[in-house]
Amino acid sequence: LIVLAGHEGFVCSVAFSPDGNRVVSGSADRSVRVWDAKTGAQILPAIKGNQSIVCAVAFSPDGIHIACGLGDGIIRIWDARSGDEVRLALRGHEKEVWAVAFSSDGTRIVSSSGDKTIRVWDATSGTEVLPALRGHENSVGSVVFFPDGTRVVSGSDDHTIRVWDTSTGLQILAPLRGHDGVVRSVAISADGTCIVSGSHDKTVRIWDAISGTEILPALRGHGDAIRSVTFSPDGSRVASGSSDNTIRIWNISSGTKAPLILRRHSASVESISFSLDGSSIASGSIDKTIRIWHTGTESTILPTATGTGHKGAVQAIAFSPNGTRVVSGSIDKTIRVWDAKSGAEAIPSINCPEGTIHSVAFSPDGSQIVSILKDTTVRFWDASSGDEVIPPLRGHNYLVRSTAFSPDGEEVVSGSQDMTIPAWSVDSDVEAIPPVPDYVVRSIASSSDGTRILSGS
Incomplete structure (x- = not known):
């Protein structure tokens, strides 16, 4: 499980x-x-040119x-x-855009809105390909293209699912009825033969x-409204949130088998x-987090704070370079290494x-763990035995927020609320370069060639 936090x-x-x-x-x-998706690191600075809530992304x-579909339509x-923004904004909806999706060939975009309409756009020019698709009697919360691009399916607050022809804009089937509540999410199987829908009536329907x-x-099984559904790529499983x-x-394939x-x-x-x-x-x-789960078994979920593991909130977590181990650091004053x-x-x-x-991190070869403690020290541990490798690195005058190894594993850089960014030699426990003054430093990273340091403050 990887948690992406930043929003x-x-x-x-x-x-x-x-x-x-x-x-x-x-x-x-x-x-x-x-x-x-593997490390949980942010690849780009946050894109913040939007004037409203971001309701949908694809x-x-x-x-x-x-x-991205926005709350301002x-x-x-x-x-x-x-x-960077690549073209002028697409305008036409009169209320929130709840869903956006590309066609499989990337030439069109479909969107659905609180204004009860579905719109199909040319992805290059930004013009509407068809007149707005109308028929739903309430907000349309979800829409997606079929794999061949000839149809779209939509789910609405009017409790129905509808299938539309993208060349004519006409409904192909009578509305699909069965849900007793808002249909918040719909998805199509990869072969285009099945539709899944999730509703506020707490059910998933195929x-x-x-x-x-x-x-x-x-x-059935969820204890509250279903907000999102999707098929696995092979169509054998459905996930619901x-x-x-x-x-x-x-x-x-089993239908009634208890879900994971x-x-x-x-x-x-x-x-x-x-x-x-x-x-x-x-x-x-x-809860403001994004989590990445491995879906094979639940055993990839580590013991909770109330079980045999940490006895307090986990402040930091990181994978080893080969992905076989996870290190975690907690307010319970322990570091734990997990399979x-x-x-x-x-x-x-x-x-x-x-x-x-x-903060915790593995060295590039996975042999050592670096940790940041509340007492402002940076400490190194043998990842196989748990023994401390060198004396604590001292020099910061205030809370250390982030640390990272150089790609060759020979140096560590640390960032602190004392507004400095020193680099340390792992072998000698001395500063390799003088501290770099900055504002309060919350996050740092090393470039892949080790020649540059990126800091966020």
């Missing part, structure tokens, strides 16, 4: 890039953020562009590599995309997305009576 408001929407290497998120803080099929397109009939009995703070993964339940969010799960290979799920929540597959502790806990652990 200052609840997360409304998340999506994987087509290659699965990045995650985009949109938030009530009006920003769009792009993250590395990558283009080539991963180059990001579309506008759609904006951004370059996913630079964060529909035949040709006939409009239900394939399975309604999937709910206001009950959980994600459930359903095996639709993922529990870690502390508030409603508003958006979920499978990675391209189906091995991971990204989720966004009102990433089984969730078992790999070594005895490392006790740090000097105070809360604010």
